[in-house]
Amino acid sequence: MTDVLGSDEVATALAHLAGWSGGTDGIERSVTAPAFLDGIRLVAEVAHVAEQADHHPDIDIRWRTVTFRLSTHSAGGVTDKDITLARQINNLIG
């Protein structure tokens, strides 16, 4: 069982995660790709990383803008798993 992070811990993690916002309920980042299919490609790349981690973001696709939302459902909040996946998503966004 992974421990949920408190508000100070989430805030500290967000300070080191470019583009992400949120709080103890969840964190999110939106990215606008150059074109719709670029956004879809990013979603596919994130899907592979998520599957490997067995940790899956909620994903919202609106034309070129993709929003990733992360929380750990089983823990009822944000955990280190979310912070790690957010970092991996940032690496894919570049």
Ligand SMILES: C[C@H](O)[C@H](O)[C@H]1CNC2=NC(N)=NC(=O)C2=N1
């Ligand atoms: C059994 C498996 O580890 C769980 O169902 C995983 C799958 N992906 C998950 N993803 C997220 N975001 N939260 C979870 O609690 C979660 N649980």
